[in-house]
Amino acid sequence: MSDTIYALATARGKAGVSVIRISGDAAFTAAKELCSSLPQNRGLRLLKSADGVVLDQALVLVFEKGASFTGEPVVEFQCHGSPAVVEAVQEALSKSGARLAEPGEFTRRALENEQLDLSQVEGLSDLIEAETEAQRRQAFALMDGGLTEKVERWRRDLIRAAALIEATIDFADEDVPVDVSPEVGELIESVKVDLEQEIAGSFVAERVRDGFEVAIVGPPNIGKSTLLNALAGRQAAITSEIAGTTRDVIEVRMNLEGIPVTVLDTAGLRETADTIEALGVELARKRADAADLRIFLTEDGEGKGFGVEIQGDDLVLFGKSDAGRVDGISGKTGAGLDRMIRHITTVLGSRVAITRSAVRQRHRIAMESATLYMKAAQELIATDGESELIAMELHAATHAMNAIIGRVGVEDLLDEIFASFCLGK
Numbered sequence: 001m002s003d004t005i006y007a008l009a010t011a012r013g014k015a016g017v018s019v020i021r022i023s024g025d026a027a028f029t030a031a032k033e034l035c036s037s038l039p040q041n042r043g044l045r046l047l048k049s050a051d052g053v054v055l056d057q058a059l060v061l062v063f064e065k066g067a068s069f070t071g072e073p074v075v076e077f078q079c080h081g082s083p084a085v086v087e088a089v090q091e092a093l094s095k096s097g098a099r100l101a102e103p104g105e106f107t108r109r110a111l112e113n114e115q116l117d118l119s120q121v122e123g124l125s126d127l128i129e130a131e132t133e134a135q136r137r138q139a140f141a142l143m144d145g146g147l148t149e150k151v152e153r154w155r156r157d158l159i160r161a162a163a164l165i166e167a168t169i170d171f172a173d174e175d176v177p178v179d180v181s182p183e184v185g186e187l188i189e190s191v192k193v194d195l196e197q198e199i200a201g202s203f204v205a206e207r208v209r210d211g212f213e214v215a216i217v218g219p220p221n222i223g224k225s226t227l228l229n230a231l232a233g234r235q236a237a238i239t240s241e242i243a244g245t246t247r248d249v250i251e252v253r254m255n256l257e258g259i260p261v262t263v264l265d266t267a268g269l270r271e272t273a274d275t276i277e278a279l280g281v282e283l284a285r286k287r288a289d290a291a292d293l294r295i296f297l298t299e300d301g302e303g304k305g306f307g308v309e310i311q312g313d314d315l316v317l318f319g320k321s322d323a324g325r326v327d328g329i330s331g332k333t334g335a336g337l338d339r340m341i342r343h344i345t346t347v348l349g350s351r352v353a354i355t356r357s358a359v360r361q362r363h364r365i366a367m368e369s370a371t372l373y374m375k376a377a378q379e380l381i382a383t384d385g386e387s388e389l390i391a392m393e394l395h396a397a398t399h400a401m402n403a404i405i406g407r408v409g410v411e412d413l414l415d416e417i418f419a420s421f422c423l424g425k
Helices: 026-035 083-095 104-111 117-128 132-144 146-170 179-208 224-232 275-290 339-352 361-382 387-406 411-419
Strands: 005-008 015-023 041-049 052-064 072-081 212-217 251-257 259-265 292-300 313-316
Touching: 005 083, 005 104, 026 041, 026 052, 026 072, 026 083, 026 251, 026 292, 041 083, 041 224, 052 083, 072 083, 072 275, 083 251, 083 292, 104 117, 117 132, 117 146, 117 387, 132 146, 132 179, 132 259, 146 179, 146 387, 179 259, 179 339, 179 361, 179 387, 212 224, 212 275, 212 339, 224 259, 224 292, 251 339, 251 411, 292 339, 313 339, 361 387
Parallel strands: 212 259, 212 292, 292 313
Antiparallel strands: 005 015, 015 072, 041 052, 052 072, 251 259
């Protein structure tokens, strides 16, 4: 019998309503100690302490075993959202035999009770952290089982391919009426193509989770910090007529039309004898090279000679272009700002469009591993290799698929994943 746990499922602090969740085999018993009787599904009840003091009037929701988020019997108290009420109700629950949940313990029980698989848990974690529309859509698709459905289909095809190969082993001494190689080959190739597409899309999906980086690059005193401040709508960076004011990389995270973007204001790129400034310039070049997109502010419209390569989607603009020329930008007057933002969102939006269901490095590593096993199986088939070896490669690929949804080899990941959840989740 597992412990019965409780926790505040909503944010701390004053609110109109606070939700306190109770889960476990004795959840109904613990709840009854506060409200005497439970409604069949939901209903208003007075919550009282063990000595009969009324704590609050709450909407009580009851979930039978198998019909709740955790898969266990669950009761939720929707109380008035004052800290005093929440504290009093939780204190009463602690005296009823229930204990305060650990971070992520409700979700961990949902995983253990097969209400969610590991990829859905990761999706839920991402959904809780989502700050932009792109992040919300991506996280919800993962939580809703988008990756799970694909993994199950891939597993099914790989298992069938392995079964066909093993049938040739079982009937090695007999005449097998059908050559299974064509169907096996089609199954493997179909899964491999799908995985390669998922792997390609996973890199962009990771950027959606963490935020794309856009670096503002250029020589000193070209208006980079002023432009960053204009984008942020506040003074995020110090501006000065003195060249070399910015020596570190200043980061401002923002939401551009639903896309998470971290804009980087970098040190002015130039040769300098100042040791500290030289370190800032080198860091600026490294961060600019690693960014997803670069905005070059220049005096001549060329963007060359900075030691940073201009790539296909990068934007080269005349800096401090207060007059509003088409190929210019001014953080001071805002001229050209809308055009620059449209360029950023168009470029990054087109990348977001190719994202798939795999959103984490863990997913990609498992898929890359499965792909290698399938390629090995294809080589064996092409060279009339041993059926036993082909089957082994296919089983290894299936095993890699299982790791994505948490069926094997992920115990060491669980503590890290659930540590990021709040107490009520």
